[in-house]
Amino acid sequence: MTNDNPDASRTAYYEQIGRQRMTPLWESLHSLVPKAPRPKTLPAIWKYAQVRDLVMRAGSLISAEEAVRRVLVLENPGLPGKSSMTPNLYAGLQLILPGEIAPSHRHTQSALRFIVEGKGAWTAVNGERTTMHPGDFIITPSWTWHDHGNPSLKEGGEPVVWLDGLDIPLVAHMDAGFAENYSETTQPISRPEGDSFARFGHNMGPVRHRVSDPTSPIFSYPYTRSREALDALYRNGELDEWDGVKLRYVNPATGGWPMPGIATFMQYLPAGFKGRAYRSTDATIYCVVEGKGTVRIGDDEFLFEPHDVFIAPSWAPVRLSASVESVLFSYSDRPVLAALNLLREERS
Ligand code: 1HN
Numbered sequence: 001m002t003n004d005n006p007d008a009s010r011t012a013y014y015e016q017i018g019r020q021r022m023t024p025l026w027e028s029l030h031s032l033v034p035k036a037p038r039p040k041t042l043p044a045i046w047k048y049a050q051v052r053d054l055v056m057r058a059g060s061l062i063s064a065e066e067a068v069r070r071v072l073v074l075e076n077p078g079l080p081g082k083s084s085m086t087p088n089l090y091a092g093l094q095l096i097l098p099g100e101i102a103p104s105h106r107h108t109q110s111a112l113r114f115i116v117e118g119k120g121a122w123t124a125v126n127g128e129r130t131t132m133h134p135g136d137f138i139i140t141p142s143w144t145w146h147d148h149g150n151p152s153l154k155e156g157g158e159p160v161v162w163l164d165g166l167d168i169p170l171v172a173h174m175d176a177g178f179a180e181n182y183s184e185t186t187q188p189i190s191r192p193e194g195d196s197f198a199r200f201g202h203n204m205g206p207v208r209h210r211v212s213d214p215t216s217p218i219f220s221y222p223y224t225r226s227r228e229a230l231d232a233l234y235r236n237g238e239l240d241e242w243d244g245v246k247l248r249y250v251n252p253a254t255g256g257w258p259m260p261g262i263a264t265f266m267q268y269l270p271a272g273f274k275g276r277a278y279r280s281t282d283a284t285i286y287c288v289v290e291g292k293g294t295v296r297i298g299d300d301e302f303l304f305e306p307h308d309v310f311i312a313p314s315w316a317p318v319r320l321s322a323s324v325e326s327v328l329f330s331y332s333d334r335p336v337l338a339a340l341n342l343l344r345e346e347r348s
Helices: 006-019 048-061 168-173 195-200 223-235 334-339
Strands: 044-046 071-073 090-096 101-107 111-117 122-125 128-131 137-140 146-149 160-166 179-181 245-248 263-269 278-280 284-297 300-304 309-312 318-332 345-347
Touching: 044 048, 048 071, 048 090, 090 146, 090 309, 111 318, 122 137, 223 245, 223 263, 263 284, 278 318
Parallel strands: none
Antiparallel strands: 044 309, 071 090, 090 160, 101 146, 101 179, 111 137, 111 160, 122 128, 122 146, 245 263, 263 318, 278 345, 284 300, 284 309, 284 318
């Protein structure tokens, strides 16, 4: 083979190696090993004022029973068709109406619920129910039976909306997804409501408890507690120039994260707060609980209000400002990055 036309001879060669299912690394090396993350994930916000009606309308189009889970998936505009908010995480808004039940099932994907609107619905996890209130953070760890329900209108039920966060894309990437339905609509209840919180939610624990798995024995983290902690710290003078007052949710038995693959946080920004720029390799999904402000994510700027959901991709600088006192919930795949020694943070 002569080399008077390298392009043509390379093309012919690439075809030949392609037939043997080989490709030339030298054509893709730069994009395979970028100097810094180049996320496809885009900064974006879902304004609750614009999507609330659409969520509610799903309630008259399909029952929770028929849908199994009546959820509008929040899809990152940079990851179309992937039902993903970030490369590893999923987000969706779920609606359950009075009198409805979302039937019991389990899967290897871990799930969190962050209650957005409405109260009184319940979720059952591993034999115990917990009642939902706005701002509560609830976990359904990998392979735990879970069903949701809402009291009837007569019993005072009201529509309840929550944000679902799952590691669906991560588990799909790992080819590690398993799922099954429970034989009945709801799982049997073996412990009264509040049992696990009494055992583990008060800086105490059962005397002979042995840690047997990395998942938190508490599955509901009530907003009243989280809010009071942030408030007390702020009153005591705590205020970080990047985060405001920010705490992470913990597994009280280990000090680790509530679930092994998903990190969750809540932060308080006082009125007038103008945060400095922060970036990290864990793409983070935020849900606004209270307040009003702006967030700069890379070159985008969004106004945020209660119940809005926004996404900060990996390594995009995030700058939070609050015009009135604000509270933000957030979640990310930080434990996965940390386990692989891939977590980088920069506060500038
Ligand atoms: C799921 O099981 C729930 O249990 C919500 O509420 C959203 C999205 C994909 C796969 C399973 C739930 C889900 C999900």
